[in-house]
Structures are given as C-alpha cells and as structure tokens.
Amino acid sequence: MSWSTRLLFLVLGAPPLVGSVLALAPAFSQYNLSDGSLNDSLNYFAGQIPPAFIALVSTPGIATSAMTSLLAGLLTPALSLVSVFLFLAASQEGRTGKMIAQLAAPVLAIPHAAAAFALALLLAPTGIASRIIASVAGWELPPDFLFINHPNSVALILGLALKEAPFVLLVALAALPSTDAPRRVALARTLGYRPTTAWLLTVAPALYPLIRLPLFAVIVFASSTVDVALILGPSLPPTLSVRLVEWFVAPEIEQRQLASAAALLQLFISLFALSIWLIFERLTARAYASIAARGAPRAASTDLRFEAVLTAIGNTLIPTSLVLVLMGIMALFLASVGAQWRYPAILPTAWSLQHWSTALSTWQTPLFNAIAIALLSVTAAIVLSLITLEAQTRSRANTTRLSTFLYLPLLIPQVVFVSGIAVFAERTRLSPSLLLVAGGHFFFVMPYVYLTLQSGYARLDSRWLLLAKTLGASSAVCFLRVRIPLISTQLITAAMLGLTISLSLYLPTQILGAGRVPTITTEAIALVSSGSRGTIGTWALLQSALPTLCFMLALLAPRLIWSNRKGML
Amino acid sequence: MTTMTTGLELQNVSLSVGSRQLLSLSCSVAPGEVMTVMGASGTGKSTLLAFIAGFLGDAFTAEGRVLLAGKELNAVPAEKRRIGLLFQDALLFPHLSVAANLKFGLVRKVGESPRERDLRIELALDAIGLAGFGDRDPASLSGGQQSRVALMRLLLSEPKAILLDEPFSNLDMQLREEIRTFTFDTLRAADVPAFLVTHDLADAQAAGGKIIAL
Numbered sequence: 183m184s185w186s187t188r189l190l191f192l193v194l195g196a197p198p199l200v201g202s203v204l205a206l207a208p209a210f211s212q213y214n215l216s217d218g219s220l221n222d223s224l225n226y227f228a229g230q231i232p233p234a235f236i237a238l239v240s241t242p243g244i245a246t247s248a249m250t251s252l253l254a255g256l257l258t259p260a261l262s263l264v265s266v267f268l269f270l271a272a273s274q275e276g277r278t279g280k281m282i283a284q285l286a287a288p289v290l291a292i293p294h295a296a297a298a299f300a301l302a303l304l305l306a307p308t309g310i311a312s313r314i315i316a317s318v319a320g321w322e323l324p325p326d327f328l329f330i331n332h333p334n335s336v337a338l339i340l341g342l343a344l345k346e347a348p349f350v351l352l353v354a355l356a357a358l359p360s361t362d363a364p365r366r367v368a369l370a371r372t373l374g375y376r377p378t379t380a381w382l383l384t385v386a387p388a389l390y391p392l393i394r395l396p397l398f399a400v401i402v403f404a405s406s407t408v409d410v411a412l413i414l415g416p417s418l419p420p421t422l423s424v425r426l427v428e429w430f431v432a433p434e435i436e437q438r439q440l441a442s443a444a445a446l447l448q449l450f451i452s453l454f455a456l457s458i459w460l461i462f463e464r465l466t467a468r469a470y471a472s473i474a475a476r477g478a479p480r481a482a483s484t485d486l487r488f489e490a491v492l493t494a495i496g497n498t499l500i501p502t503s504l505v506l507v508l509m510g511i512m513a514l515f516l517a518s519v520g521a522q523w524r525y526p527a528i529l530p531t532a533w534s535l536q537h538w539s540t541a542l543s544t545w546q547t548p549l550f551n552a553i554a555i556a557l558l559s560v561t562a563a564i565v566l567s568l569i570t571l572e573a574q575t576r577s578r579a580n581t582t583r584l585s586t587f588l589y590l591p592l593l594i595p596q597v598v599f600v601s602g603i604a605v606f607a608e609r610t611r612l613s614p615s616l617l618l619v620a621g622g623h624f625f626f627v628m629p630y631v632y633l634t635l636q637s638g639y640a641r642l643d644s645r646w647l648l649l650a651k652t653l654g655a656s657s658a659v660c661f662l663r664v665r666i667p668l669i670s671t672q673l674i675t676a677a678m679l680g681l682t683i684s685l686s687l688y689l690p691t692q693i694l695g696a697g698r699v700p701t702i703t704t705e706a707i708a709l710v711s712s713g714s715r716g717t718i719g720t721w722a723l724l725q726s727a728l729p730t731l732c733f734m735l736a737l738l739a740p741r742l743i744w745s746n747r748k749g750m751l
Numbered sequence: 752m753t754t755m756t757t758g759l760e761l762q763n764v765s766l767s768v769g770s771r772q773l774l775s776l777s778c779s780v781a782p783g784e785v786m787t788v789m790g791a792s793g794t795g796k797s798t799l800l801a802f803i804a805g806f807l808g809d810a811f812t813a814e815g816r817v818l819l820a821g822k823e824l825n826a827v828p829a830e831k832r833r834i835g836l837l838f839q840d841a842l843l844f845p846h847l848s849v850a851a852n853l854k855f856g857l858v859r860k861v862g863e864s865p866r867e868r869d870l871r872i873e874l875a876l877d878a879i880g881l882a883g884f885g886d887r888d889p890a891s892l893s894g895g896q897q898s899r900v901a902l903m904r905l906l907l908s909e910p911k912a913i914l915l916d917e918p919f920s921n922l923d924m925q926l927r928e929e930i931r932t933f934t935f936d937t938l939r940a941a942d943v944p945a946f947l948v949t950h951d952l953a954d955a956q957a958a959g960g961k962i963i964a965l
Binding site: 660749 | 804805831832833836838844845846855856858889890891905
C-alpha cells in the first residue's frame with residue numbers, strides 16, 4: 183500500500199469504522215443507568231443481555247419503526263432504478279430523453295429537506311394538488327385523507343425517490359457510454375427484438391454493475407434518512423433513525439444507551455436491506471438468463487404489448503417526478519407569498535412579503551455558518567483529493583481498489599457514523615463548534631469531490647504532462663500550469679458539488695453543532711413541527727437558493743473562464 | 752566504439768517487456784542529422800523514444816546507455832534531459848494563447864527583461880509565418896499552423912536533441928508534404944541531433960539521414 187492510499191484510508195476509511203464502534207459501544211454496557219444498578223459482570227460472559235437491548239426491545243412500536251426504515255431502504259432504490267432504466271430504455275438516448283435528463287440534473291441541487299417540504303405542501307390535504315382536483319371535481323372541503331406522515335410511508339418513499347431517481351439517472355448516464363449501448367441495441371434489433379426490450383435485455387445487464395455502488399449508497403441513505411423522514415415520514419411511530427436521534431440528543435443519560443442500541447439496530451436494518459437487495463440481484467440475474475434462453479421473439483402480439491407497456495411506463499415515471507418537483511417548488515413559492523389562501527382557491531387570495539421580511543431578519547447567522555462550513559469542508563476535501571491523486575499518478579499506482587473505502591462514509595448509516603463522531607468529540611473534549619461541524623461535513627463531501635477529480639485525472643491525456651516535462655517544466659510547474667488548468671472544469675464541478683452537498687446536510691450539522699451552530703438547513707427543518715405553511719415555504723426556498731446557485735456556477739463558470747479558448751470546452 | 756562528443760548516442764540499448772525482447776540497437780546521431788528508425792506497429796518504436804526521453808513505463812525493462820554530448824542520461828529525470836519531443840498531434844496547450852504556448856518552454860537568458868522575452872516570441876512567430884498570432888486561441892489555428900507553432904515551441908526550449916514520434920501521420924496528404932519539408936529544414940538548420948520514428952518510407956527519405964529498420 184502506498185502512502186497516499188494509507189492516508190486516504192486514515193482519513194476516509196478509519197473514521198466511519200471507529201465512529202461506528204464508538205456509537206455502538208454504550209449499548210453493550212452493563213450499567214443499568216436508569217436505576218444505577220450494575221449487572222453482574224461475570225454474567226455478561228454467561229450471556230446476560232445488556233440492559234439497553236432489553237429497553238430497546240420493550241420500546242413501544244420499535245418493530246414498526248424498524249420496518250418502515252427497511253421498506254424505505256428497499257422501495258426507494260427499487261423505484262429509482264426501475265424508473266431510470268425504463269426511461270433510458272424507452273428514450274434510447276433520443277433528443278427528448280436528453281432534454282429530460284438535463285432537466286433532471288438541477289433537481290440534484292435541491293436539498294432533500296426542501297424537496298420534502300415541497301412535496302408536503304403540494305400533497306397536503308389543503309395542498310395545491312388537492313385544490314386543483316377540487317376545482318375540477320367541485321370539492322368544497324379538503325379531503326379527509328392524510329397522505330403526508332401517513333403510517334403507510336408512501337409519502338416518505340415518494341419524497342426520497344423524487345431526489346434519488348435524478349441521482350441514479352445521472353450516475354447511469356455517466357456510465358452509459360462505456361456500455362456501447364447503441365451497438366448492443368442495434369444488434370438485438372437485427373435479431374428481432376423491439377427497441378425498449380432490446381435495451382433492457384442487452385444494455386441494462388452491462389450498465390447495472392457500473393452503478394451498483396451508488397445504488398448501495400441510496401439503499402443505506404434511504405433506510406437511515408432523518409430529515410426527509412421528519413418531514414414526510416410517519417409520526418406514530420417515526421422511523422428508526424428519527425427515534426435514534428431523539429434518544430441521542432435527549433438529556434437523560436440512559437436514553438444514550440437506548441440510542442446506542444438503536445444505532446446497532448439501524449446498522450442491522452441497513453445491512454439487512456442491502457442483503458435483501460443482493461438476493462434480488464441474484465433472482466433478477468436468473469430471470470434474465472431464462473428470458474434470454476427463450477430466444478428471439480417472432481413479433482408475437484404479447485411481445486408487442488409488453489414492449490408498448492414498458493415504453494409507456496418508461497416515458498411517464500421520470501417526467502412525472504420532474505413535474506411533481508416543479509409543482510412542489512411552485513407550492514413553496516405560493517405559500518411564501520400568500521397572506522390569505524382559502525380552500526379551494528388555487529392561488530392565494532391576498533399576497534404579502536411578510537414571511538420573507540421575517541426570514542430575512544434572522545437569516546444572516548445561519549447563512550454565514552452554512553457558507554463557512556461548506557467552504558472549510560470543501561477546501562479540505564479538494565486539497566486532500568489533489569494530494570492523493572497527484573501522488574498516485576506519480577507512483578503510477580493501481581487505484582481501482584480505492585473506490586471501495588471511498589464509499590465507506592456513504593455505506594454506513596449517517597446517524598450511526600455521525601453519533602459516533604459526536605461521542606468521539608465528547609470523549610476528546612472537543613466542544614460543538616463550527617469547525618467540528620465542518621469536520622463532520624468533510625466525510626460526506628470528500629467521496630464526491632474525490633470521484634469527480636479522479637475522473638478529471640483519468641480523462642486527461644497523459645501526453646500533456648510528458649510534453650511539459652520535455653519542455654523542461656518542473657513537477658510544480660506541471661501541476662500548476664498544466665494539470666490544474668486542464669482539469670479546471672472538473673475542479674469547478676467538484677467544488678460546486680461539494681458545496682451543494684455541504685449546504686444541504688442536516689444531521690451532521692444538528693448533532694455535531696448540538697444546536698449551537700444553526701445553518702439554513704437546520705433552521706428550515708426546525709420548522710417542521712412549529713412552522714406555518716408560509717415560513718416553511720420561505721425557508722425551504724432560501725435553503726435551495728445557494729445550492730442552485732452553485733449548480734448554475736458549475737455550468738457557467740467554465741464557459742466564462744474559457745470563453746476565448748475553444749479547446750477547453 | 753568511439754564516443755562522440757556532440758551527438759546523441761545509444762550504446763547497446765535493449766528493451767523488453769517481461770521476458771520478450773522488443774529491440775536492441777546501438778547507433779549515434781550527429782548534430783544536424785535526422786536519423787530514422789522504421790518499423791511496423793508493435794516493434795517498440797514508441798517505447799524506444801520513451802526510454803530516450805526518460806519516461807519509460809514500469810512494465811518495461813531497459814538495458815544500455817543513452818549519451819548526449821558524451822554525458823550519460825540514464826539517471827537524469829525527463830525534465831532535466833533537454834530532449835525535446837514532437838508528438839503525432841501538435842498538442843498546443845488549449846488553455847494558453849499561442850504566445851504563452853511558445854513561452855512555456857522558453858529558456859530564460861540571464862538578465863533578460865520580460866519585454867525582451869516578448870520580442871523573442873514575436874520574432875519566433877514571424878519566423879514561422881505567424882506574425883501577430885500571439886494572442887490567438889490555439890484552437891482557432893489551422894492544422895498546419897498548429898504544427899509550426901509546436902515545432903517552434905520545441906526549438907525555443909533549446910533542446911540538445913529532438914525526438915519525433917510519427918509527427919506527420921495525423922496530417923492529410925497535402926499538408927504533410929509541406930510540414931515535413933518545413934520541419935526537416937528547420938531541424939537541420941537548428942543543428943541538433945534528431946531521431947525520427949515512423950512507418951512511412953517517404954518520411955524516412957525526406958529526413959535524409961541514416962535509416963534503421965527494426
């Protein structure tokens with residue numbers, strides 16, 4: 183192992199592992215903190231169950247909470263994957279498909295919480311969707327049906343999928359060129375398969391392995407999300423992750439032990455979701471093999487109908503999700519400027535900027551904190567990524583294995599890892615501060631920054647640096663005057679991606695800042711129980727503004743900087 | 752074998768991948784001469800250039816010595832060898848202007864002011880028929896113009912020897928003739944030893960030096 187690999191492991195691999203151990207350890211304590219008694223330590227080895235586990239198992243509704251998390255962890259990636267693959271199969275990289283994919287990209291910049299709020303305002307009983315139906319169906323009163331926060335978790339899974347599907351789509355589009363898709367489809371079509379079926383049978387199996395790791399990250403994220411579950415998830419009882427955080431931040435120390443036991447359960451649930459996913463992978467592979475063994479269709483009517491149904495679904499799901507997001511943002515906006523908005527009027531009947539002026543009088547500190555944290559964590563991630571990448575190129579090391587532990591902070595549930603860092607900070611007497619929060623953000627920013635810069639390094643023609651050397655350039659000159667300018671587009675993308683992620687992060691900010699480092703994201707989510715529709719709309723839009731700006735900069739900056747250098751674009 | 756004092760010399764050079772030997776050769780190139788090494792693809796021509804220039808990949812093992820003006824180069828890093836390389840493509844840095852491309856490798860003279868350096872660049876542009884092109888985006892130049900800038904950039908770095916890696920193979924037929932003549936005339940005038948690898952006999956003949964077939 184080269185020193186750069188070791189450094190990367192130390193920075194990215196070790197903290198999640200150590201953090202998890204620290205988060206889980208209190209669960210095994212034999213001190214019964216609620217009444218101060220101590221279980222006989224000898225009995226521990228005789229198999230006595232630690233009190234925290236007993237407390238967790240006897241917590242009302244814990245099984246339902248765990249089940250909700252498991253369902254979200256499986257259905258979110260499934261829904262995202264199915265909609266993305268059917269979309270790609272149906273659109274066949276056509277012009278409309280490309281346009282829709284471009285529209286999906288900005289959704290990535292919208293923070294999870296803001297998207298969840300948007301969906302909540304859209305689909306609430308008095309939300310825009312209900313008002314539109316009311317105007318058609320002639321309803322006088324809002325429907326007596328609670329979609330948001332319903333125990334069936336449909337809203338939670340829908341809200342997660344709205345954000346994760348664009349992510350899976352962009353990952354898939356990035357990997358698609360290496361599958362040689364058009365030729366595969368052309369070949370299958372000459373053998374008698376219809377286009378959508380041809381894509382699904384020949385391209386999907388080649389594409390899936392390339393997007394597997396990001397999908398695993400989606401599984402872990404969806405099964406352990408806190409902010410989206412707070413906004414859209416069931417409340418009686420909430421998801422496991424939400425309860426874990428409640429216990430973790432509770433003032434009573436015995437709740438800490440309970441949180442720790444819940445963290446262990448959370449880790450188990452996320453891993454269980456991953457295992458079920460792996461089993462489904464096997465089953466799907468088998469189904470594929472048997473379909474392939476049936477041979478080419480003879481344009482039978484069932485095959486044609488099958489093709490038509492798949493194409494129709496593929497053309498519907500992703501565009502519908504985009505429409506939902508767009509309408510949700512409209513709902514946020516209308517709520518933020520509406521003063522009076524009686525049901526079933528589609529638009530507010532009186533307008534006011536009251537919510538905005540109230541928000542703007544308190545937003546400076548949260549905004550400053552958010553920007554400072556984002557800049558600190560992203561700068562650290564870029565510097566460290568460049569150091570390791572530079573060292574790897576110079577030593578010409580084989581780095582394919584690196585990507586596995588790059589994903590480690592993303593493959594361990596955020597709640598487990600973050601509460602572990604918080605315990606570590608307490609033990610080492612690091613008090614909650616902006617710097618500590620930035621340190622926590624670093625772990626979630628780094629994987630994306632590194633992978634983006636790595637693609638920049640990989641894509642750069644190695645002759646540029648050879649050429650610079652034969653012209654007498656030192657290593658420093660090669661790096662500063664050749665490497666950096668030539669990967670500037672990826673550098674900007676990495677920075678903006680990192681900023682977007684950091685600006686949207688809720689859990690590390692809330693837990694590591696212990697409520698003392700408010701950002702726009704934590705302030706927005708704090709409104710979930712107390713906020714009015716108007717304040718929620720305002721803060722959700724405020725929270726989305728900066729990441730959206732970053733996203734636009736990532737697209738525009740290279741064009742502006744290199745406007746007079748066509749070879750750079 | 753007598754050691755030359757001015758040219759580029761390869762002594763018992765042998766290159767191999769694993770246990771398979773790619774080539775072995777000894778030769779010397781005098782200043783102002785363009786020696787050609789010819790061979791089909793896969794014979795190790797580019798590997799030989801990488802070895803001489805100083806960036807041979809880990810996969811290869813090399814024996815023998817490279818001497819430049821009588822000094823052994825084997826342990827000298829690429830950027831200190833003063834061996835220039837002309838690639839198949841012009842490879843003008845896309846982020847730099849034409850003038851900045853020329854300046855990239857320009858050897859600074861003691862006591863030279865920035866103004867004097869700019870003047871040298873202007874003269875160099877003039878010499879390749881591109882006077883006034885300094886501020887241009889390299890992407891806006893024609894293929895032939897780019898080739899000439901690439902050659903001038905190489906010469907301004909004042910190399911002690913020049914390697915050419917099939918430098919004309921990506922040019923179309925008409926341009927090829929013109930750039931080839933321009934390049935070889937310029938190289939002979941520059942009076943440095945040059946080493947050309949190609950699979951095109953016309954290139955070898957135009958170079959006018961010794962020809963080694965691999």
